[in-house]
Amino acid sequence: MPDREELKRIIDDMATMYKDKAVIDTDPSFREELVDALLGMTQTEVENIIARVLVVDARLDAKDIPEIIQEKIQIIRKSGVLEFYPLNESLDSIGGLSTLKKWLLRKRVCFQSKAREYGLEMPKGVLLTGVPGCGKSLTAKAVASEWKMPLLRFDIGKVFGMYVGQSEENVRRAIQTAESIAPCVLWIDELEKGFAGVGFTDTDSGVTSRVFGTFITWMQEKMNPVFVVATANDVSKLPPELLRKGRFDEIFFVDLPNAKEREEVFSVQIKKFKRNPDIFDLSSLTRYSEGYTGSDIKGVVKAALEEAFLDNGRELTTEDIFLQIKQTLPLSATMKERIDSLRNWAVNRARPASSQWEEIPVPSIENFSQRRKLEL
Ligand SMILES: Nc1ncnc2c1ncn2[C@@H]1O[C@H](COP(=O)(O)OP(=O)(O)OP(=O)(O)O)[C@@H](O)[C@H]1O
Ligand SMILES: [Mg+2]
Known part of the structure; x- marks a missing residue:
């Protein structure tokens, strides 16, 4: 597949070839953007898409970039094993x-x-x-x-x-x-x-x-x-x-989130549903959700919001979320053995993703942090 330099050459060649019929914008920052958009396509694919875009209004400029990116997404998807993923998390x-x-x-x-x-x-x-x-x-x-x-x-x-x-x-x-x-x-x-x-x-x-x-x-x-x-x-x-x-x-x-992390996850998830986390009693929610995964927390917030909506569309409260917590058995309770074995594997082989073992103990962690500390 053509690299940046080759792509620039292909674009120049196409501009020369079409010079009597159409124009490719020569602005340097546009050219860089165009090259970025074309990376990952073969020479034939590049030539085809440029020709197709030029036919429409005899111009290739910034407004055509989204179409080129779409085309590339399609080509890559057709190859079967790779897929462009939208960037919507931070x-x-x-x-x-x-x-x-x-x-x-x-x-x-x-x-x-x-x-x-x-x-x-x-x-x-x-x-x-x-x-x-x-x-x-x-x-x-x-x-x-x-x-x-x-x-x-x-x-x-x-x-x-x-x-x-x-x-x-x-x-x-x-x-x-x-x-x-x-x-x-x-x-x-x-x-x-x-x-x-x-x-x-x-x-x-x-x-x-x-x-x-x-x-x-x-x-x-x-x-x-x-x-x-x-x-x-x-x-x-x-x-x-x-x-x-x-x-x-x-x-x-x-690992399972500790108390401080659960509070953060509640806050993130409540925000994702376009509510202000400051008006919820996050510390109580945190206290009663020991053993919950991030995904469990998302689940209870979502279910609570649904219930509130069905109740004449009233606003979501901390109590709604509590009610869902009461009715939900966290994953860690149903998979205790499995989680223990994952942790045992990790002790000497992986680095903890959170600094929890230095700060607050994780729920029912049973010696995991202590053992790791000793071994380090
Ligand atoms: N630390 C976190 N902070 C905020 N949200 C989280 C967190 N962990 C999980 N979630 C929520 O739960 C959902 C599922 O999490 P995710 O897909 O990342 O889990 P995973 O670790 O990949 O699980 P699996 O092993 O089952 O694939 C996320 O989309 C997110 O909404
Ligand atoms: Mg996953």
């Missing part, structure tokens, strides 16, 4: 996870080209693991908006095509597309769905292992500014090679 829409947020802000700086000139290596990416519903996917989405980069979601489940050889080709093409769009964030959700069991079974004549090999070799060697944010629930199923240093810059464990 780090402010995440409650808690302060260590992870700080870490991401630092990596942002190391991602810039002046860090390369200084001699730093290109950040590779981060693996987020932990308790379901506590903000892993949310963080992946927030990173891209915060860094003002396109977000590409890589569907690892779809990689495994029907024909022999197709899966590897799919991965290679996805990597190539991501690299041509770089700088970008490549989000791989639920990594274990693709790579669980690599090296343990041989049911698909080694396809999974080969795809996995392609992927980790790329992770190890990549030089382009593609920042990988991978999420996984059950990391113990992942092949150990993936977790070795040099693949990801860091592995974070996202």
Whole structure:
């Protein structure tokens, strides 16, 4: 796929070719924007879209950028495994996870080209693991908006095509597309769905292992500014090679939110439903929601709002949310064993995403923080 320089040349060639019939705006900042929009398409695709846009009003300028981006979104979606994801979250829409947020802000700086000139290596990416519903996917989405980069979601489940050889080709093409769009964030959700069991079974004549090999070799060697944010629930199923240093810059464990974090999540979620969090009794809500995940909290706020609306559209109150808390069994209660085993795995292998173990103990954490502190 053409890089920036090649794209500039293609645009110039097209401008010359069409010079009697149409104009391509020569403003330098527009040209940069145009190149950004075209990155990730093949030469033929670029020529086709430019020709198509020029036919409409004999001009290619800033008003055509959205159409070009739409076209690119379609082309990339058709390739099957990658999808552009809208940028509608920010780090402010995440409650808690302060260590992870700080870490991401630092990596942002190391991602810039002046860090390369200084001699730093290109950040590779981060693996987020932990308790379901506590903000892993949310963080992946927030990173891209915060860094003002396109977000590409890589569907690892779809990689495994029907024909022999197709899966590897799919991965290679996805990597190539991501690299041509770089700088970008490549989000791989639920990594274990693709790579669980690599090296343990041989049911698909080694396809999974080969795809996995392609992927980790790329992770190890990549030089382009593609920042990988991978999420996984059950990391113990992942092949150990993936977790070795040099693949990801860091592995974070996202645990159940502690009291301070739950208060933040309530505040964020109430704000998301366009209500003012200051008029709610957040500290009581926090006290009675021990063991709740971020997703549980979102659920009770949403249900409470629905009830209030059905009750003649009156305004939402703290009591409405209380009522929903009373009726909801948090995920952590129904999955206690599973959560304990995730935490046990994480003790020596991952870094806590929040500074909770330094400050306030997490609900029913049973020695997790103490053990970690001793071991550190
Ligand atoms: N820390 C948080 N702050 C604010 N909202 C949160 C937080 N954690 C979860 N939520 C809410 O719950 C929803 C689900 O969270 P998310 O998809 O990030 O969970 P996850 O960790 O990826 O879970 P899973 O392992 O099930 O994929 C989010 O869209 C968000 O609305
Ligand atoms: Mg998720």
